[in-house]
Amino acid sequence: MEATNRKSLAGNHVVKQILSSLLISLVLIGCSTSPNQSTNSTLYEELNGHTGLEQLVDAFIEQIAYDEQIFPYFAKANVDRFRDNFITHMCDVSGGPCKYQGDSMIDIHTGMNINEADFNRVVELLINAMEEIGIAYPTQNKLLSRLAPLRPEIINK
Ligand code: HEM
Incomplete structure (x- = not known):
């Protein structure tokens, strides 16, 4: 024993x-911590600046293109304009050196009748895109938390 x-x-x-x-x-x-995660860097830098955002938005557009639930919204959209404006918007939101001067979130999405489920699906597609290009989880979460407050400007308009 x-x-x-x-x-x-x-x-x-x-x-x-x-x-x-x-x-x-x-x-x-x-x-x-790597330089990317230092407390002094902006989220824009963590996302690898303009090149990183271009990669991210391209991966996001590809996700949308293959998604049966979301693609119909974009069937008549001007993809080049969407790409440019979405990159500038992300750059602005993440603290980069851009000022988004396009239409407001409310104006763009009014008339689309986007419901909660479709909004959530778009967030999932963005997460897939971030995964695909290897963005670290803490950085993913930071970007999502900057986009979350826009939800009421986009849903049910
Ligand atoms: C936080 C979430 C979102 C953000 C930050 C966002 C932001 C934007 C921005 C910046 C544009 C570019 C406008 C332009 O083309 O000039 C845009 C366009 C568009 N968004 Fe959103 N969006 C979001 C969610 C959604 C959702 C959930 C849907 C649909 C389910 C959607 C559908 C569209 C469509 C179809 C366009 C293209 C309009 C067109 O060119 O005719 N968006 N969005």
Whole structure:
């Protein structure tokens, strides 16, 4: 009985050692933030600037093109104009050196009758696009939280 206890204690000790070295590694990884994640960089920089946004919007447009639920909204849209204006809008929203001067979110989306489910689907497509080009989760979340307040300007208009 005692031997078994000691054995399991010894086992516990090894487990503790492994856990504490794991913890140390995690803390070290957490401390060694890359330049992209430093607190001084803007979200625009984390998204790899203009080139990164171009990549993201191209991946997003491809997602839309293959999505049966969302594509019908864009069937008659001018894709080149959408691409340019969406990039500028994202650049502005993420703190980049652009000023979006296009129509307001309300004006653009009025008459489209976009419901909650379709809005959520578009968010999913944007997440897929971010995944596809390898944007880190914390950066994804930051972009989504900047877009979330626009929801009431787009839904049910
Ligand atoms: C946070 C979410 C959204 C943002 C930030 C956003 C932003 C924009 C921007 C900047 C444009 C460019 C306007 C232009 O072409 O000049 C646009 C166009 C458009 N958006 Fe959205 N949008 C969002 C959600 C949605 C959703 C959920 C749908 C449909 C389900 C949608 C459908 C469209 C369509 C069809 C156009 C093209 C209009 C056209 O060129 O005729 N958008 N959006």
